[in-house]
Amino acid sequence: MSICTEPSVKTVKILVAEDSAVDRLILEKILTKNGYHVVLAADGEEAIALFKQESPEMVFLDVIMPRLNGMEAAKAIRAHSGDVFTPIVFLTSLVAPQSLAACLEAGGDDFLSKPYNPIVIEAKVKAFYRMREMHQTMQHQRDQIERNNQNLIQEQAIAKQVFDKITDAGALDLPVIQYYMSALAVFNGDVLLCDLSPSGSLFMLLGDFTGHGLPAAIGSMPLASIFHGMVKKGFSLGDIIRELNEKLYHTLPVGLFCCATAVDLSLTKRRALIWSGGLPDGCIYHAKTHSSVPIRSTNLPLGILANREFDHTPKRYDIAEHDRIFLWSDGILEARSASGEMFGEKRLQSILDSGLPVEAVFDSILDPVKRHLGEGVGDDDVSMVSLEMPSAEQAQELLSRAPKSRGSLADWAMELKLNTSSLKTFEPLQLLLNVISEVPHLRQSSSVLYTVMSELFNNAVEHGVLDLPSSLKSSPEGFNEYYTLRKERLAALQAGWVTIEFEHALQKNGGLLTIRFRDSGKGFIQNDPTDQNATDQSGVAIENSPQESKMQTTQPIKAQYFGRGLKLIESLCEQINICAPGNCVEAVFKWSTED
Amino acid sequence: MMMTNMAVLDKDVIAGLKDLLGEGFVVLVDRFASDGAERFERMQKALAANDAEALYGEAHGLKGSCRNVGAMMLAQYCQDLEQACEDEQGQLPQHQTLLDQANQAFEQVNAALAAAR
Numbered sequence: 001m002s003i004c005t006e007p008s009v010k011t012v013k014i015l016v017a018e019d020s021a022v023d024r025l026i027l028e029k030i031l032t033k034n035g036y037h038v039v040l041a042a043d044g045e046e047a048i049a050l051f052k053q054e055s056p057e058m059v060f061l062d063v064i065m066p067r068l069n070g071m072e073a074a075k076a077i078r079a080h081s082g083d084v085f086t087p088i089v090f091l092t093s094l095v096a097p098q099s100l101a102a103c104l105e106a107g108g109d110d111f112l113s114k115p116y117n118p119i120v121i122e123a124k125v126k127a128f129y130r131m132r133e134m135h136q137t138m139q140h141q142r143d144q145i146e147r148n149n150q151n152l153i154q155e156q157a158i159a160k161q162v163f164d165k166i167t168d169a170g171a172l173d174l175p176v177i178q179y180y181m182s183a184l185a186v187f188n189g190d191v192l193l194c195d196l197s198p199s200g201s202l203f204m205l206l207g208d209f210t211g212h213g214l215p216a217a218i219g220s221m222p223l224a225s226i227f228h229g230m231v232k233k234g235f236s237l238g239d240i241i242r243e244l245n246e247k248l249y250h251t252l253p254v255g256l257f258c259c260a261t262a263v264d265l266s267l268t269k270r271r272a273l274i275w276s277g278g279l280p281d282g283c284i285y286h287a288k289t290h291s292s293v294p295i296r297s298t299n300l301p302l303g304i305l306a307n308r309e310f311d312h313t314p315k316r317y318d319i320a321e322h323d324r325i326f327l328w329s330d331g332i333l334e335a336r337s338a339s340g341e342m343f344g345e346k347r348l349q350s351i352l353d354s355g356l357p358v359e360a361v362f363d364s365i366l367d368p369v370k371r372h373l374g375e376g377v378g379d380d381d382v383s384m385v386s387l388e389m390p391s392a393e394q395a396q397e398l399l400s401r402a403p404k405s406r407g408s409l410a411d412w413a414m415e416l417k418l419n420t421s422s423l424k425t426f427e428p429l430q431l432l433l434n435v436i437s438e439v440p441h442l443r444q445s446s447s448v449l450y451t452v453m454s455e456l457f458n459n460a461v462e463h464g465v466l467d468l469p470s471s472l473k474s475s476p477e478g479f480n481e482y483y484t485l486r487k488e489r490l491a492a493l494q495a496g497w498v499t500i501e502f503e504h505a506l507q508k509n510g511g512l513l514t515i516r517f518r519d520s521g522k523g524f525i526q527n528d529p530t531d532q533n534a535t536d537q538s539g540v541a542i543e544n545s546p547q548e549s550k551m552q553t554t555q556p557i558k559a560q561y562f563g564r565g566l567k568l569i570e571s572l573c574e575q576i577n578i579c580a581p582g583n584c585v586e587a588v589f590k591w592s593t594e595d
Numbered sequence: 596m597m598m599t600n601m602a603v604l605d606k607d608v609i610a611g612l613k614d615l616l617g618e619g620f621v622v623l624v625d626r627f628a629s630d631g632a633e634r635f636e637r638m639q640k641a642l643a644a645n646d647a648e649a650l651y652g653e654a655h656g657l658k659g660s661c662r663n664v665g666a667m668m669l670a671q672y673c674q675d676l677e678q679a680c681e682d683e684q685g686q687l688p689q690h691q692t693l694l695d696q697a698n699q700a701f702e703q704v705n706a707a708l709a710a711a712r
Binding site: 030 | 615652
């Protein structure tokens with residue numbers, strides 16, 4: 001048994017070019033006996049023609065042939081086979097070493113001396129066949145790598161277009177903004193976003209994702225789209241930070257996070273709200289005193305903590321006309337000179353402490369940083385931005401550019417009526433909460449509103465539609481009975497409904513949300529004397545709702561309703577109104593944009 | 596020339612060729628004769644014309660074939676002819692004797708090959 005496998009070797013086609021008929025015959029026989037397919041030529045020109053026509057895998061060329069000698073033929077064959085490796089073996093009875101070397105220099109891969117030895121010939125053919133296979137594999141892999149690389153470059157170009165569109169900084173062309181960003185790779189791991197809010201504020205965020213290049217930049221996409229979307233809708237800085245943290249926490253892999261500082265600069269109130277997590281301390285540079293106040297980072301970067309552990313509360317800073325907020329990524333502090341020395345905090349602080357006029361500070365930091373970097377490549381993206389508190393006049397101009405209408409719910413009303421079958425199967429609170437969350441500032445109160453609506457909905461269903469007496473719940477056994485009854489009555493319910501109405505109106509610096517629950521029950525005013533001994537003296541107003549013509553203001557009504565657990569709601573809301581005969585309750589919730 | 600004690604044909608080579616070619620051995624014998632005859636014709640012309648390159652090519656080609664059929668004596672004559680061609684000052688016609696000797700050896704090889712078939 002042979003040790004090495006010789007797979008398709010036997011189908012190999014070999015061109016033999018030899019002018020001596022005898023030698024041609026012998027070589028042909030040796031090769032065909034071993035199973036190769038042989039094509040014969042008698043001179044160099046014929047060899048080239050046959051090579052083009054038959055595309056043999058291997059060529060044997062006599063060196064000295066009429067018309068065109070072997071060396072010339074070899075050159076032509078090499079040129080014609082291009083990328084494909086075709087082994088060329090010279091047939092020769094030359095013995096001088098120089099002559100043999102000349103064969104190889106002319107493009108031959110080996111030579112074969114006369115007289116022919118069948119064993120040597122077979123071994124050489126096999127060796128060259130393996131070499132050819134290897135060469136093909138290599139070339140195939142090279143082509144594959146080349147194709148992959150082309151794809152990669154193409155994909156990167158497309159990704160870069162999408163990336164740039166999504167992470168578009170927004171309103172960076174505003175005259176109050178000056179910035180510098182330099183990326184280490186095609187994709188920037190630093191992100192600078194800016195937008196005007198309908199609330200009359202200019203929002204800015206400078207973020208620095210861990211690492212650099214594509215992995216670092218990928219997080220900028222959700223960051224930017226949430227930032228722009230929420231700022232334009234008028235959400236507060238805290239809400240935006242919270243949402244960004246939540247999104248990054250859930251989407252970024254462990255170890256990838258975003259150091260960021262976010263600013264809400266009110267163009268009307270002369271104050272800045274700033275949240276900072278993980279970026280180096282920025283500063284507010286006062287135009288009058290030529291001195292700086294640091295903006296300390298007091299939070300963990302975005303995307304590390306779950307929202308329940310996360311503090312999104314910004315700090316408030318007073319800021320006067322022409323004061324500037326300076327933010328930078330650690331690429332500034334860690335900028336390395338050619339000799340490896342970092343720019344460092346000390347150098348930066350000494351610039352800030354040198355009493356420069358405010359408008360000179362930006363360049364006075366950036367120029368030395370650039371000089372320091374010199375020819376050094378740096379190892380991180382470098383970003384710096386300054387944001388100026390504009391004069392009243394400039395502020396007016398900026399405000400005129402802010403989005404006029406809120407891209408969110410403003411004045412609106414809605415009614416949802418749940419009929420019998422829905423009451424049996426549908427839990428409406430999440431739906432209602434989603435609607436309410438479309439109002440900026442109400443989102444942050446969603447847990448309070450959930451409590452209020454859940455209480456009112458249960459009252460409407462249990463005491464209203466199902467007519468369950470709340471007195472039952474005064475003992476543990478009663479509780480059990482209450483819930484058994486609830487289940488039975490709900491299952492047996494033939495006709496009943498609950499309507500939920502929302503009315504929302506914007507007010508100066510805030511808004512008012514009225515939530516009204518109405519049910520098909522008969523109310524409780526004359527029909528539930530058992531609750532009358534409950535007492536409560538809090539100021540719940542019982543009055544006509546716009547839809548109700550009758551009103552009841554007697555003390556027992558309030559008392560009865562409080563028996564149904566409205567104390568909680570009253571403490572959470574601005575106002576509670578109960579309309580006679582008690583099957584309609586409304587809670588009024590007030591929100592404000594004041595800091 | 597020291598070729599007298601060299602065999603006209605190597606018997607082992609002939610045995611190997613017969614084994615390899617089988618009935619094709621007859622063809623080989625014919626080809627050797629006809630190919631060789633043509634080469635000697637061309638060599639004679641080249642010698643007369645003092646064309647060293649042409650004579651060298653033919654002698655070299657015949658030498659290869661001779662080695663392949665085990666005609667070592669004739670191969671040696673061919674090599675002598677090659678060397679004659681490499682002598683740059685040489686006048687080829689003065690090697691007419693060498694060519695005649697080679698031709699004689701060629702006839703002997705042909706006879707031996709014919710006898711071997």
